[in-house]
Amino acid sequence: MLSRLMAATARHRRLILSCELLVALAVVVLDPGRHFFPWAIAVVLVGLALAIAAVNRRQAALVLESEPPAFGTPVNPGPVFLFGAYVPIMGSNVGTSLRNVAERDELWQLDLVVVVLCAVALGLLIRATWVGQDFQLRRDGVVHRTAVGSLVVPWEAFALDQPAYPGGKDGQVAFTYRRPELVRRRGLPRGWELRTVTGVDVWFLSRVIHHYVTHPEHRAAIGTEGEYRRLRESLELTPEPR
Incomplete structure (x- = not known):
């Protein structure tokens, strides 16, 4: 069952990533972290567990690639699960920080730093997920x-x-x-x-x-x-x- 989940996630990683980005945007706008804290914790724990399992899943196999001709390593779905775990934390923190920056609350400069750091981490995760082959x-x-x-x-x-x-x-x-x-x-x-x-x-x-x-x-x-x-x-x- 877990192997099938890993294979399906790797195969459809870009579609899943696009859905996760939409969820992340919704979390930033609506900031449900305040109201659905248990849900957010569950997502983080499941996502991290699957990411760890994916990283430790290593095959004595290569995949054929045509352009250019090459043998590549199998796509690892770990970044997809990690991004899923990152969505509730990132969305809630970024949403709150953006509001604090817009309202010029006390220590709003620190909130701006949080937004920048989250954006950098988001960009690295998106690239690792979208490219796949490394x-x-x-x-x-x-x-x-x-x-x-x-x-x-x-x-x-x-x-x-x-x-x-x-x-x-x-x-x-x-x-x-x-x-x-x-x-x-x-x-x-x-x-x-x-x-x-x-x-x-x-x-x-x-x-x-x-x-x-x-x-x-x-x-x-x-x-x-x-x-x-x-x-x-x-x-x-x-x-x-x-």
Whole structure:
């Protein structure tokens, strides 16, 4: 049941996000937090529980992408649930703060700061939810995008002996390079080689990266169904259920 909920949420995440935005707007305008406090607490708790469960759900699988041809990590529905949990808190706080700013109440400057911080958090959550995919293995290398930056690593930049390995806490993968000058970074953070990847088992991901670093002859077929079957067979993994 939970797996079906996760899959459906990931598949329809943009529609769900649009509905959540409408609810957030209604909460800002009507400020029901004062009158429906138990309801708001229940939404927050359920949303956080589902977000935590989604973040910890990691699959030894990739998805096929066509433009450009790539293997991507499965979409993680965690940001959708997190945004749902954020709606009552954000809506009530922003609604109250906006009224205080409009009426120039005491410490209205602090309320303005609250509105700005909520807007920043809202923007990051919307981007993380709408984009969905955050990690791709392409024919020319690896691309990792986050809400605040991106990392592009050509295959030639990776170290040959251990290009990637699970590191730090669960869900993180570390990269090692032999030609770091080929790596391209944008945004923040810059220079960090420990990446947090959602939706995929990092041991599996590390093995896939090592495979393509050491077998360049197979890179041209990345993104095709036949290459994905061959990859799983070479890694001695069972076929994915259809």
